[in-house]
Amino acid sequence: MQSRNYSDNGFDPNSRNSLEKKASEDIQDKIVAAILFTCALVSVLTTFGIVVIIFQVAFEFFQEVSFADFFLDTKWTPLFATKHFGIWPLINGTFLTTAIAMAVAIPLGLSSAIYLSEYAQPKVAAILRPAVELLAGIPTVVYGYFALLFVTPLLRNFLPLEIFNALSAGLMMGIMITPTVGSISLDAIRAVPRSLREGAYALGITKLETIFKVVLPAALSGITASIILGISRAVGETMTVLIAAGQQPKLTINVAESVETMTTYMAQISGGDSPRGSLNFNTLYAVGAVLFLLTLALNIGSYFISNRFKEKYD
Known part of the structure; x- marks a missing residue:
């Protein structure tokens, strides 16, 4: 009698379960996609941060040492009394x-x-x-x-x-x-x-x-x-x-x-x-x-x- 009432009202319980399952799968997919995107973003931001810090301090170095001294000199003695910075x-x-x-x-x-x-x-x-x-x-x-x-x-x-x-x-x-x-x-x-x-x-x-x-x-x-x-x-x-x-x-x-x-x-x-x-x-x-x-x-x-x-x- 109950199944007849569902049929009379045009409502299919199997269809409702399918819709709920699909909605749950969509939510899970979005959660997994968000987690993976966050992991990828952390990797990119970490790399970007490393690059920024390296070149920021390197820029400070080149304020005191010229590019000519760094790339044209043939001696590397930055820890000695007579300093040379040839790379x-x-x-x-x-x-x-x-x-x-x-x-x-x-x-x-x-x-x-x-x-x-x-x-x-x-x-x-x-x-x-x-x-x-x-x-x-x-x-x-x-x-x-x-x-x-x-x-x-x-x-x-x-x-x-x-x-x-x-x-x-x-x-x-x-x-x-x-x-x-x-x-x-x-x-x-x-x-x-x-x-x-x-x-x-x-x-x-x-x-x-x-x-x-x-x-x-x-x-x-x-x-x-x-x-x-x-x-x-x-x-x-x-x-x-x-x-x-x-x-x-x-x-x-x-x-x-x-x-x-x-x-x-x-x-x-x-x-x-x-x-x-x-x-x-x-x-x-x-x-x-x-x-x-x-x-x-x-x-x-x-x-x-x-x-x-x-x-x-x-």
């Missing part, structure tokens, strides 16, 4: 250790990606890939002390190295960055369609030729991005170079000598020896601004290169 020795140390690191990370990372994608059995690849990526989870301070206490004494049996040197630090950074290059390159290689490989095999091309003439060119976008991201990480590395490379800013390409990178100097100033607001303390932000611009340029370059060489397949 190039720090940039030189950063690029020198980064070049050594990438000379190690690119062949190792790319070779491991090729093996895991093209040669390794699925069960073997399932074991080896997490093992390789485990290197990325080791604290960088461990790499630094390993370079100082093991790699440097070992290399000094064959090469005339200083106790603190760019070579040991660069080699350890290369091992540390290998998982970054290898993992992203592996994903890029696996994204190449199987049909390209089969087409190459149908033409009588060997597997090795297929890899170097078909697969790697097709995956060039991802491989290039992995290399640039590896460079960005090497440029921003702190503890490994702080422990193993030393703190002597030099304009040199001799890997056997001690050098100082931008991040090493920033860690040195952050120790608290320089009073806040002093010229020495403000050099921290000036160097940080240069480091920020370098990494930003690398990331932008990675984005444009990835889009330039990106291949799309159906």
Whole structure:
């Protein structure tokens, strides 16, 4: 009798429940969207705040030190009695250790990606890939002390190295960055369609030729991005170079000598020896601004290169 009354009044209880459920889902979607938007906004505002503070204090630094002294001088001695503020020795140390690191990370990372994608059995690849990526989870301070206490004494049996040197630090950074290059390159290689490989095999091309003439060119976008991201990480590395490379800013390409990178100097100033607001303390932000611009340029370059060489397949 009750259901007949609902029918007579043109009211369907199932329709009402559906409307209430839909309204509840809409509210939940809006709540989740608001939470995600807030998280994204916090990230953007945090980044914006960091950039503003860095360049605000860097501007105060350049009120006392000219751009000519900063970018044209070849000596960096802001903590000495005779002060020089030439940034190039720090940039030189950063690029020198980064070049050594990438000379190690690119062949190792790319070779491991090729093996895991093209040669390794699925069960073997399932074991080896997490093992390789485990290197990325080791604290960088461990790499630094390993370079100082093991790699440097070992290399000094064959090469005339200083106790603190760019070579040991660069080699350890290369091992540390290998998982970054290898993992992203592996994903890029696996994204190449199987049909390209089969087409190459149908033409009588060997597997090795297929890899170097078909697969790697097709995956060039991802491989290039992995290399640039590896460079960005090497440029921003702190503890490994702080422990193993030393703190002597030099304009040199001799890997056997001690050098100082931008991040090493920033860690040195952050120790608290320089009073806040002093010229020495403000050099921290000036160097940080240069480091920020370098990494930003690398990331932008990675984005444009990835889009330039990106291949799309159906």
